[in-house]
Amino acid sequence: MNIYDIIGPVMVGPSSSHTAGAVRIGLLSRKLMDENIIKADIFLHGSFYATGKGHGTDLALVAGLLGMKEDDDRIPSSFHIAEELELQYSFSGIILRDVHPNSALLKLTGISGKYMEIIGSSLGGGRIMINQIDGLNVNFSGNYPTLIVHNIDEPGHIADVTAMLSHKSINIAQMQLYRDGRGGNAVMVIECDQEVPYESVKWLEKVEGVVKVSYLSLLD
Numbered sequence: 001m002n003i004y005d006i007i008g009p010v011m012v013g014p015s016s017s018h019t020a021g022a023v024r025i026g027l028l029s030r031k032l033m034d035e036n037i038i039k040a041d042i043f044l045h046g047s048f049y050a051t052g053k054g055h056g057t058d059l060a061l062v063a064g065l066l067g068m069k070e071d072d073d074r075i076p077s078s079f080h081i082a083e084e085l086e087l088q089y090s091f092s093g094i095i096l097r098d099v100h101p102n103s104a105l106l107k108l109t110g111i112s113g114k115y116m117e118i119i120g121s122s123l124g125g126g127r128i129m130i131n132q133i134d135g136l137n138v139n140f141s142g143n144y145p146t147l148i149v150h151n152i153d154e155p156g157h158i159a160d161v162t163a164m165l166s167h168k169s170i171n172i173a174q175m176q177l178y179r180d181g182r183g184g185n186a187v188m189v190i191e192c193d194q195e196v197p198y199e200s201v202k203w204l205e206k207v208e209g210v211v212k213v214s215y216l217s218l219l220d
Contacts (some may be wrong), residue, residue, distance in 0.1 A: 021102065022048070022057045023075065028130060028142045029062030029106050029118045032214050035086060039109040043094035048122075058091055061104060065089075070126060070179050099131055116214075127184035133214060136187045137178045142172020142216060144173050147181040149204060150212040153179045160206025160207055161188060170194045185211070195219060 001145060017181060040062070042104055048057050056076070063078035067085065074081060102120035108116050119132040122125070130140055133148060140146050147165075151157045163170060171193040179186035195217055204213045 005100060007051070019056050019060045019075075020070040020126040021124070022104070023064040023068060023070045023072075024061035024126065024128045024142065025118075025120035025130075026061040026106075026123060027069060028128070028216060029108060029116075029120065030065050030067055030094065031216050032107055032118065032130075032133070032148075033110050033114060033116055034215070035110040035112055037108050037113060038111050040087065040089045040108040041064055041092070042089060043092050043096075043105040043107075045094050045096040045099060045103040045105070046120070048104055057104075061106070062087070062089055065108075065191070066107075069207075091183050098154070100129070105130070128169055133187075134212070136180070136185060138187060138189045139176065140189050140191055140216075144193070145195045145218055146194055146216040147190045147192065147204075148214040148216075149188040149210060150189070150214075151186050152209045152211065153181070153183050154209055157186075157207070157209055158188065161190065161204065164204065165190070165192065165196070168194075168197060168200055170196060176179040211220050 022066060044052055049086060051206040056080050059075055059078045066078060066081060068075060094105055096105060100107060100123060102122040104120055106118045117129060117134050121129045121131055128142060130138055130142060132138060138148055149161055172190055173193050174191040176189040196215060196217055201213055201215045204210055
């Protein structure tokens with residue numbers, strides 16, 4: 001346990017779970033999109049829906065999608081800033097299965113037309129979990145540079161990715177594997193001790209059998 005776990009994050013807002021955590025969900029979602037977002041349909045689950053408006057959860061999520069961090073004093077003005085930057089957003093309620101009560105589903109469209117669906121949960125104290133990307137489980141905290149590789153479930157893909165990381169002297173902190181069925185869709189979630197070079201991410205996108213690559217960088 002560290003001091004951050006005890007006193008929580010430096011933040012703008014009344015609640016570490018409903019405000020700081022919501023900002024972080026939005027910010028990590030923006031980083032995963034890796035481009036400016038022009039449309040965000042946001043669905044609030046559980047306590048986020050029931051009490052989020054009073055805690056500024058809606059403002060916080062939009063602020064994160066705009067690139068703001070938890071301590072940004074512009075968070076209360078995020079709706080106004082979004083309108084100036086022509087970010088269209090909407091909020092609805094939703095019931096999600098097997099997630100924390102403080103959760104949101106974000107359906108995002110980027111400036112290039114790129115589309116992504118992300119489910120994120122706020123665990124308290126500013127800590128979050130990204131639970132799903134495009135319907136597949138991922139379950140990572142966002143505390144490490146994280147490589148997410150969607151691929152066809154067939155031999156060789158894990159070796160391709162781990163060999164690339166080894167070649168770039170990147171150590172794997174944690175690795176998770178998911179699939180929806182033998183020979184179906186699969187995903188690798190690899191949390192790393194070092195940043196993955198941009199050109200390596202782009203190389204992975206071109207590997208046969210790889211459907212999609214997302215990367216969470218911790219660099220500003």
